[in-house]
Amino acid sequence: MAKELTSRSENYSQWYNELVVKADLAENSAVRGCMVIKPYGYSIWEKMQATLDKMFKETGHVNAYFPLFIPKSFFSKEASHVEGFAKECAVITHYRLKNNENGTGVVVDPEAKLEEELIIRPTSETIIWNTYRNWIQSYRDLPLLINQWANVVRWEMRTRLFLRTAEFLWQEGHTAHATKEEAIEETIKMINVYARFAEEYLGIPVIIGTKTESERFAGALDTYCIEALMQDGKALQSGTSHFLGQNFAKAFDVKFTNKEGKLDYVWATSWGVSTRLVGALIMAHSDDNGLVLPPRLAPIQVVIVPIYKNNEQLEKISEKALQIKKELEKIEITVKYDDRDTHKPGWKFAEYELKGVPVRIAIGPRDLENNSVEIARRDTLSKEIISSNNLGETIVKLLDDIQTNIYNKALIFRENNTFTVDTYDEFKEIINNKGGFVLAHWDGSAETELKIKEETKATIRCILLDGEKEEGTCIYSGKPSKQRVLFAKAY
RNA sequence: CGGGGUAUAGCGCAGUCCGGUUAGCGUAUCUGCUUUGGGAGCAGAGGGUCGCAGGUUCGAAUCCUGCUACCCCGACCA
Numbered sequence: 213m214a215k216e217l218t219s220r221s222e223n224y225s226q227w228y229n230e231l232v233v234k235a236d237l238a239e240n241s242a243v244r245g246c247m248v249i250k251p252y253g254y255s256i257w258e259k260m261q262a263t264l265d266k267m268f269k270e271t272g273h274v275n276a277y278f279p280l281f282i283p284k285s286f287f288s289k290e291a292s293h294v295e296g297f298a299k300e301c302a303v304i305t306h307y308r309l310k311n312n313e314n315g316t317g318v319v320v321d322p323e324a325k326l327e328e329e330l331i332i333r334p335t336s337e338t339i340i341w342n343t344y345r346n347w348i349q350s351y352r353d354l355p356l357l358i359n360q361w362a363n364v365v366r367w368e369m370r371t372r373l374f375l376r377t378a379e380f381l382w383q384e385g386h387t388a389h390a391t392k393e394e395a396i397e398e399t400i401k402m403i404n405v406y407a408r409f410a411e412e413y414l415g416i417p418v419i420i421g422t423k424t425e426s427e428r429f430a431g432a433l434d435t436y437c438i439e440a441l442m443q444d445g446k447a448l449q450s451g452t453s454h455f456l457g458q459n460f461a462k463a464f465d466v467k468f469t470n471k472e473g474k475l476d477y478v479w480a481t482s483w484g485v486s487t488r489l490v491g492a493l494i495m496a497h498s499d500d501n502g503l504v505l506p507p508r509l510a511p512i513q514v515v516i517v518p519i520y521k522n523n524e525q526l527e528k529i530s531e532k533a534l535q536i537k538k539e540l541e542k543i544e545i546t547v548k549y550d551d552r553d554t555h556k557p558g559w560k561f562a563e564y565e566l567k568g569v570p571v572r573i574a575i576g577p578r579d580l581e582n583n584s585v586e587i588a589r590r591d592t593l594s595k596e597i598i599s600s601n602n603l604g605e606t607i608v609k610l611l612d613d614i615q616t617n618i619y620n621k622a623l624i625f626r627e628n629n630t631f632t633v634d635t636y637d638e639f640k641e642i643i644n645n646k647g648g649f650v651l652a653h654w655d656g657s658a659e660t661e662l663k664i665k666e667e668t669k670a671t672i673r674c675i676l677l678d679g680e681k682e683e684g685t686c687i688y689s690g691k692p693s694k695q696r697v698l699f700a701k702a703y
Numbered sequence: 704c705g706g707g708g709u710a711u712a713g714c715g716c717a718g719u720c721c722g723g724u725u726a727g728c729g730u731a732u733c734u735g736c737u738u739u740g741g742g743a744g745c746a747g748a749g750g751g752u753c754g755c756a757g758g759u760u761c762g763a764a765u766c767c768u769g770c771u772a773c774c775c776c777g778a779c780c781a
Contacts, residue, residue: 488781
């Protein structure tokens, strides 16, 4: 009642904005374009971090930390990199404040101007490669497989909670290799790690592909990406992995002696995912009642709500509830027992639905008599009374079911909203009226890509990595094409 | 950064056009009693620099100017 949510059909973006705030994930801050990630939202991010970090370690990477500030001169060393980021950099020019002469506060001390201005990192390639120069001399120093968890700042014009904020949290992997082949292998390995994470944990099916030249990371030779389809038919780039070639090695003079004793430039990759994934999670699965979280990333997997008329009943129910909690926690399930007397059960039901808790167990006097509990699952909103014997086993299976179900639901949605077209008219019809992914032939030219973007707002999300090599003609120019590419309107 | 909109109690809003009692409603909060298997009921109470800064006026939430933030639509991006 107090937290009525706008429906998706009524206004999808309003639904998203309200949901983020009402489910207590994040809110806008006093600083333009920056968000406050609240504890519930942050714990989802922590779960993502923990999982990804483990996956990175399993693939041989280690964590380190590089500075937030980058000297301006570093930044300008790689030409296309500067061009890509220059328009959205925050710059530090001074290092001191002083009291305003009229006593009304503080002002920047003009005496404290920095010799060299500092850029707040929009990404760390430059500072990292400047450092790697000192770390790498020989092929024996390679590969260098480093990741960092950090915040970055990109001065965005229009921001949205999680999807695009001026400051965001992410991880960025930066690796150095002796050969081109090895670097490309690393790039592909990591995009596959992201894809596996998206599908197995976020429960979101993704398309793996490479970016066209115009969508590529500034400074990369190739950008691999995973693209997910949101419920409103728009695509969300959910992770990228870049093959940087020798661009940064040349810009920062990072050379090594190879086995033949010859000097050569190092081959590089970088890859990242951000708090944007939280936005993906919300938009992929949630419904008009609120969040739907995949069990593997839900901060609370099971909530237990007691139903009682008096203290005596509450005591008996609590005894049973705590016993169940203990049993579930023993098998690594995160359980919250909500015995607050300040809210009624119905209120709690609605609240936990809004917050996307996968499983709710309700226990009342009738259940005590019958040795039963009521189990409700968030993804289907269905309820069932079951015996409270062997609850652990049941819940484990149920959580697995939910994880699989929401993935399948998202997969079916994507299948139903992926279209193959052969004419520009069909293309426009689908992009304008339905949305979704559209597979179409493209002649490979930046001009055609731009024209299509200008006319329809759809962009090439990626060139499918495992796409069929099918000859055809470009829907726009009629020129020959070797394979279909994936178009969509994107976030 | 361009166009449009909004800013009044924690949240959601009315009042602003046409200046004039003590700024109101819903919800939330607090107290008490009754309640508890899907967002409880009744009674009472507290809570406001009307976004910020100037200006006009005897008098400003209301009129004027400037600023800021947020939302929507464009251009740019993870």
